[in-house]
Amino acid sequence: MNFSTVFLITIFMLGLALIGIGIKILIKKNGEFSGTCASQNPLLNKEGEACGLCGALPQEKCKN
Numbered sequence: 001m002n003f004s005t006v007f008l009i010t011i012f013m014l015g016l017a018l019i020g021i022g023i024k025i026l027i028k029k030n031g032e033f034s035g036t037c038a039s040q041n042p043l044l045n046k047e048g049e050a051c052g053l054c055g056a057l058p059q060e061k062c063k064n
Contacts, residue, residue: 040056045058
């Protein structure tokens with residue numbers, strides 16, 4: 001495989017990924033991704049701090 005073939009395959013795969021993300025945004029309610037609040041992830045929030053974006057505590061639902 002030469003460089004141009006690999007380049008075209010890479011561009012095609014990236015295009016498919018972006019199209020998939022766009023479709024997910026269109027289909028999801030209010031165009032929101034689920035689980036975007038970092039305080040809900042125990043691996044990211046080991047100290048139990050409130051979310052910097054919406055202020056929700058780990059036991060609360062995201063307010064955003």
